[in-house]
Amino acid sequence: MTTLLSAAPLFDQHDQHDLLTTIRSGVRTRECLVVAEWAAVVRWAEAHVVTSPEHAATVRDGVIDTGVPIAGDGAPLISDHHLSELVAALGRSPNAGRAFVGRVVECAWRLPKVYAAVAAGRLAPWRAERISDLTRPLNAEATAFVDGALHDVTSCTWAQVERLVEEAVARHDPVAAEARRQRAADRRRLDVDPPDAAGTVRVHGLLDPGDGHDLEEAVRRRAALLGRLGNDAPLDVRRSIAVGEIARQDLTLDLEARDDDGRTVRVPGREVVLNVHLTGDPDNPVARWEEGACPISADQVHEWLRLTGASVVVRPVVDLAEHVPVDSYEIPERLRTRVELRDHSCRFPHCTTRTDRCDLDHATPHRDGGPTCPCNLASSKYTLASCLVYRAPSSRADYPPLSDKRNDGWALPRRHVVRGHRLHTLQP
Numbered sequence: 001m002t003t004l005l006s007a008a009p010l011f012d013q014h015d016q017h018d019l020l021t022t023i024r025s026g027v028r029t030r031e032c033l034v035v036a037e038w039a040a041v042v043r044w045a046e047a048h049v050v051t052s053p054e055h056a057a058t059v060r061d062g063v064i065d066t067g068v069p070i071a072g073d074g075a076p077l078i079s080d081h082h083l084s085e086l087v088a089a090l091g092r093s094p095n096a097g098r099a100f101v102g103r104v105v106e107c108a109w110r111l112p113k114v115y116a117a118v119a120a121g122r123l124a125p126w127r128a129e130r131i132s133d134l135t136r137p138l139n140a141e142a143t144a145f146v147d148g149a150l151h152d153v154t155s156c157t158w159a160q161v162e163r164l165v166e167e168a169v170a171r172h173d174p175v176a177a178e179a180r181r182q183r184a185a186d187r188r189r190l191d192v193d194p195p196d197a198a199g200t201v202r203v204h205g206l207l208d209p210g211d212g213h214d215l216e217e218a219v220r221r222r223a224a225l226l227g228r229l230g231n232d233a234p235l236d237v238r239r240s241i242a243v244g245e246i247a248r249q250d251l252t253l254d255l256e257a258r259d260d261d262g263r264t265v266r267v268p269g270r271e272v273v274l275n276v277h278l279t280g281d282p283d284n285p286v287a288r289w290e291e292g293a294c295p296i297s298a299d300q301v302h303e304w305l306r307l308t309g310a311s312v313v314v315r316p317v318v319d320l321a322e323h324v325p326v327d328s329y330e331i332p333e334r335l336r337t338r339v340e341l342r343d344h345s346c347r348f349p350h351c352t353t354r355t356d357r358c359d360l361d362h363a364t365p366h367r368d369g370g371p372t373c374p375c376n377l378a379s380s381k382y383t384l385a386s387c388l389v390y391r392a393p394s395s396r397a398d399y400p401p402l403s404d405k406r407n408d409g410w411a412l413p414r415r416h417v418v419r420g421h422r423l424h425t426l427q428p
Contacts, residue, residue, distance in 0.1 A: 049076040070102025075109040106132035113151030141172035167295035325373035355379040
């Protein structure tokens with residue numbers, strides 16, 4: 001029989017509100033202790049700087065010494081001889097300890113804005129550590145770009161952070177970015193394994209982003225068509241059937257056929273839709289692919305446009321600060337688009353769900369006079385007016401319009417009002 005050890009006697013006189021208050025107080029205390037630990041590590045590092053690379057602490061990959069300093073170019077070299085003492089005091093393993101110290105040093109010297117945000121309690125230390133892991137191999141210009149863009153970001157997903165680092169490399173080290181793109185392109189492949197004992201075949205590979213997008217669209221459309229034609233199999237099964245049907249359809253094509261006029265039949269080219277953001281930098285080498293939600297290099301765009309029949313659609317810039325209210329309660333698609341362009345994630349505290357996957361609702365309820373306008377619309381996985389979470393009515397007048405991207409107040413059922421995360425629009 002398993003005995004469940006409980007700390008209930010410690011809180012037997014606490015109601016639900018008191019328990020939440022205790023938990024929140026503990027979270028703040030823990031965060032303060034972590035920030036204090038960071039400050040102590042930085043002070044220790046300042047006292048143990050060496051000038052010779054032979055005596056500097058380096059990154060370890062298992063039992064292999066890579067010879068790479070624990071922090072990026074421009075950060076001080078830390079004494080390897082004294083580092084073991086600090087790692088022991090931190091209670092970490094040798095490899096994990098030197099990696100942690102390297103991240104803190106990277107933030108303190110190469111990401112000063114990120115470090116200041118950690119010290120002020122605006123940015124979680126674990127998030128800063130993950131950012132520093134990505135910036136360590138970057139040059140100083142690319143690192144400064146990441147520092148300026150992410151130092152006050154609390155709502156980005158990890159995928160968005162990685163994309164921003166890719167953009168920084170493309171902007172400030174284009175030669176390395178193009179070499180990385182070419183290496184990735186050389187790894188493209190598509191494998192169809194032999195049938196297994198269950199009578200199924202595993203397909204896996206690595207494709208060009210444009211090819212992957214086209215394949216996904218074709219499979220999605222064919223799977224939906226199969227459903228409309230009466231195939232009641234689950235969607236995943238219909239998608240697998242769709243791949244086979246697309247392949248069989250290709251086998252029936254006479255690629256050398258000519259039309260009635262004797263002209264060669266051409267396969268329509270891909271349509272590349274570019275959302276063009278006008279900036280003051282005409283030499284900006286980075287584009288943003290909306291469907292892929294990631295930055296791409298100008299060379300990649302040129303390669304796509306060289307395909308036969310490719311076309312470009314240039315869309316006008318949308319003024320996201322413009323007020324365009326409508327009289328109805330229903331939110332038209334054009335207003336939803338504005339909110340999706342303004343807010344990159346859900347407004348609920350600490351939620352990073354993309355806006356296009358959330359519902360929209362009125363921050364000030366429509367029945368209370370709240371307009372159906374982007375300045376009063378917020379994206380959330382939860383209903384703003386529900387009993388679970390909503391914008392705090394008692395302090396609604398103290399908050400700016402949602403278009404200002406400041407923190408929103410959310411009232412919880414247990415009489416707690418919490419602050420939402422700041423929304424930070426990354427530059428295209």
